Amino acid sequence: MSEATGGIHMEEGGGGKIKKFLYLNRKAPYGTIYALESLEVVLIAAAFDQDVSLAFIDDGVYQIVKGQHTKGIDVKNFSPTFRALEGYDIEKLYVEKESMEARSLKETDFLVPVKVVNAAEMADIMQSQDVVLSF
Amino acid sequence: MSEATGGIHMEEGGGGKIKKFLYLNRKAPYGTIYALESLEVVLIAAAFDQDVSLAFIDDGVYQIVKGQHTKGIDVKNFSPTFRALEGYDIEKLYVEKESMEARSLKETDFLVPVKVVNAAEMADIMQSQDVVLSF
């Protein structure tokens, strides 16, 4: 989970303009690597002075559920990394209410503090972004 | 679409016992390569003296629809190859009625003669196989 930013100059990369980046997570963890590699992007993104949000909808909400124990499948448990996001000043985590309800998930089931929004609010959040990255 | 059988001795490979092989197709063509590479397996399978059936259910039924023109996406149109199967003595092509109906497809929409069966009959076909290969 650590990697150089690719040797670019931050000042040059930022160029003064702050953009709104949304990382959209719709896939469950472990069956595929998208959730893990998405998180790797988010951690790198933290080094750039941009406005970062994460959205969890559909099966993406399963990514941040507590109690993941991956020893039995011999795959790395990356879920604790979500707890590290706060230290990178990434605090805007939006979870969709309808997606939670379809899976009987409550806010207390999550590893990290999140903001629960409904589908209409999620649509507004998506609409207000400059860049949406989906994995 | 041509490839050696891998240099094995047919007699040895066959070993005298005839097995029932089902090739199960559930995926649409072109969005992914599974349909094309599945067909490559079927063509090789023809060289072995086994009892071969093909099943098309769910989006797999889209694989054998007439009128595919792939020039615009610059991908090879492999659908004519289904017409070649007869020449390889592969004639058991089963298509599920419910999957056709959910997509408004009729038997006349298909490139090749097929046997239309309902879900219960398809379940029986699956159940009677020795080997099921799904892609």
Added chain:
Amino acid sequence: MMKFGILINEGPYTHQASDTAYLFAKAAIEKGHKVNRVFFYHDGVYNSSRLTEPPQDDRHIVNRWQKLAKEHHIDLVVCVAAALRRGIKDENLQEGFRISGLGQLIEAGIQSDRLVTFGD
């Protein structure tokens, strides 16, 4: 004139993602736009293998990106972390591609007018 950045998340041939991205990039260039960077992530890193050898009657996805990039000065960047766990290294990297960090993806998001993702 717009600057487009492109993100490709899937490997060649298996998913249509790289094909669609290529035809999108070509169309953008034909319309007078600029494609400044294509970033290859997840299985997308496989698009850069110089060992790729499709059947003769099929498109050559790797070389087609190489050619388009050379003619139109597109920066083809392969994510180092994704590449290492998938066996893509300088040793089998096609000329015209370069391996670098994820920062290059964020940078493409910042510097392009639009970032368009193609995947599964």
Added chain:
Amino acid sequence: MMKFGILINEGPYTHQASDTAYLFAKAAIEKGHKVNRVFFYHDGVYNSSRLTEPPQDDRHIVNRWQKLAKEHHIDLVVCVAAALRRGIKDENLQEGFRISGLGQLIEAGIQSDRLVTFGD
């Protein structure tokens, strides 16, 4: 004692298929069964790249297959047609794997008591 053949349709790390197949094979062997062949098709061919270098704290999917195969005489076969279009050749093939034709898959279906497929 049963003879199991295994078909793997997806590459390492991206999909769980190769992980599940490995743990299945290991459990089968521990129970006294035989795994006679693992056939790698579609993106499954990427499981054989000797250039694969996962993070140090992660499992090494390629080498793990290699080791299991060596210890228990499993034939690891990579489909030549699928491999060529995805850039897997003798040049980057890990020791212990061999590249061959699709006939080896059919043969595995004939000669095994069960053929189990892992994919996406």
Added chain:
Amino acid sequence: MLHTVNKSPTERNTLESCLKHVNKGSVVLLIEDGVYGALKGTTSTKMVEQALKNFPIYALYPDIEARGMQDRVIDGIKLVDYSGFVELAAEHSSVQSWL
């Protein structure tokens, strides 16, 4: 914004999820296997026709033709080529791919 969907609605929930998140001024483009969502007479047709009342839906014609679906497109869905895809991406302030 421009939403793109590349999955078949009879295989995955992607199109359904997308259609619930399209705001005024946004449009949807169906590409790759997503073009199966543009068809008449399927189990997802009604959902798509309902959505068409609220916002425009486009489909990538080369993908429709590749799949032999050229005579089955729902009235009201607009067909574009790759050049049209680029125009849609340029016209809208951002692009969201529903993967």
Added chain:
Amino acid sequence: MLHTVNKSPTERNTLESCLKHVNKGSVVLLIEDGVYGALKGTTSTKMVEQALKNFPIYALYPDIEARGMQDRVIDGIKLVDYSGFVELAAEHSSVQSWL
């Protein structure tokens, strides 16, 4: 025969399609993301509980635990480890993977 399903029922139609094709004497095993189909209180729970009346459904416990779902499994679904997966494959005359 043994049917395996490795996809989440809230993402794809795989489980639904599988359950329509299970004959007497056959069983279903949920693995990988397929284990989300073994959970209580989801939109697919009713379909799975109905199916349980007709044939046994198993779920691979290591996959359930990996996803933190150990307290949410539907009563009546049998949990197995990889060794149990091998046993199921050996007991039934063939294995069909719903990919």
